[in-house]
Amino acid sequence: MTAGLLFDIALVVGLTIIAFRAIHAPDLFVGAVLYIVFGLLLALVWVRLNAPDLALAEAAIGAGITGAMLLDAVRQVGSPARRAPVLTRIGRVAPWAGAVGLGAVAAGALVTLEDRGGTLGEMVRGRVAESGVDHPVTAVLLVFRGYDTWLEVGVLLVAAIAVLGVRRTRVLVPSEPSSEAPPIATAAAGVLLPAGVLIGGFLLWTGSHAPGGAFQAAAVLAAMGILVSLLGRPPLASLSALRLRLLLVCGFTTFLAAGVVGLLVEDAFLRYPAAAAGWIITVIELAVTVSIAASLVLLFAGGRDRAADEAAG
Amino acid sequence: MMDPRDVLTVLCVLLGAFFFFAGTLGVLRFPDAITRLHAVTKADNLGLGLVVLGLALQAASLLAVLKLLLIWAIALLASATSCFLVADSALRGQGERESAG
Amino acid sequence: MDEFFIGVAIFLLFTLLSGLQRILRGPTEADRMLSAQLFGTTGVAITLLLAELTPAAGLRDVALVFTLLAAVNVVAFAHHTWRREVGR
């Protein structure tokens, strides 16, 4: 057995145990902390599988933003209600039986899956030069399967609208009450924020030829926005409602506009004219980054309904 | 005969791993949250620093060395702040809320 | 050298997993949060070691993002101490 295999086994065993303990932790705060660790280990899995794009996204979104959302939410809704009654034997065994059956079928099918080769990946790598960018994952996201990414930006937009919809307040981003963040925290944020914005910009720029891109950059920028809002200054609160809406929809509409341009010039939706492909992709990526970052900040800050908080307090 | 640079890398990384081990030991064995914080923050950042130093010796370019040092610098700043915040929250009593685990 | 790096990575992974005890046992929230912090730093070191194994670019950026995001989580944990709120 090689050392690498030992690492993989330890990682997978740890991941499974942590996942189970996170879901069934008696105290949901523990569940939230364990979920952060789960995201961290999953990011290590992506590192091991040589998928840095995913590791970046998982580190920023899975462990980072989702973790912050959970930590914040369990403060309000984490109080455990009455314990469930002791289940009958069937009640205990049946979920396990179903889950294990499903998992065994899935894992069994995958273990015995033949490697036939001839994947889409080879086609992508062969034709990446035609796309206008050099990094294959970015090429798939913005060119070869631009449709998916466009609609995915739409999903995020819908989620942001839905989160705003279930709140009681009509203010888009509720302003925090006067907060007394410790000076150490604000001073550290004074260094971390510019560093984070720089790293976000770097990830966006590097995405055209190396791992990184709009999603990862937006996640890092959103994390910085969340940091600011936790320190008592909601980053989007000072914007007028119109500007905020523009930020939210600019990614979706820019993508749509690029698609329509393709339809008019090249006769196919989202096909970019070869000469301008690089530029069009850059503009789309910029707009998409801004929109995703704004949506993620809103998903975090917008969900924190202060009136509800106080009623529950 | 190993390259002296490789020897240095091995030494630094091993020493770094030792400090991580010491930090984990402290977290598991020290009696309360404040002493455990002390173990985590000091031992881990020294450990990370030594690993970074060891790997910087292997780095192919100056840019890679700078990136490694940047990682360590951000880690130092972030963990010093985190240490303060967790200790602050523990001392104010909120973090002391016993939670069933 | 590769075998050495993965060996150290395995060692660090085992220290990380044994640190899980502290998250599960607590007893205070601060204990659990500081263990998660320990995991973050250890994860950064493991990522850097694994990055040495492949020529692929970008793995060090993952470590960079880890360090940055760990701070956000701790602030999310601690911010209730300075948020003046009704009833808490």
Added chain:
Amino acid sequence: MSSYVVYVVGAGLLLVVGVHGALTARHLVRLILALNVMSGGVFLALIAISARGAGSAAGPDPVPQALVLTGIVVAVSITAFVLALARRIHALSGRTSLSEEDLE
């Protein structure tokens, strides 16, 4: 045994833990954790398959990578929405689950 088998079995295990959690958990926060674990399993399966075989020296197949990347973003959107719903339900009714009697 290869790393491929380890990670595919790991994907199966995460699916088991996630499905079991989704079937037994009542608290909305637990449900969303279980859902995230399930999707983690599916993502792992996709990437494990694409990381093996020919051409994998240059990293996994970029197409599933792009799919999983969008999947991660969709997962965080759903998580945020469910958490916002849970807060609202809790504020209005004091409950933390969708069942009539408030059991954990």
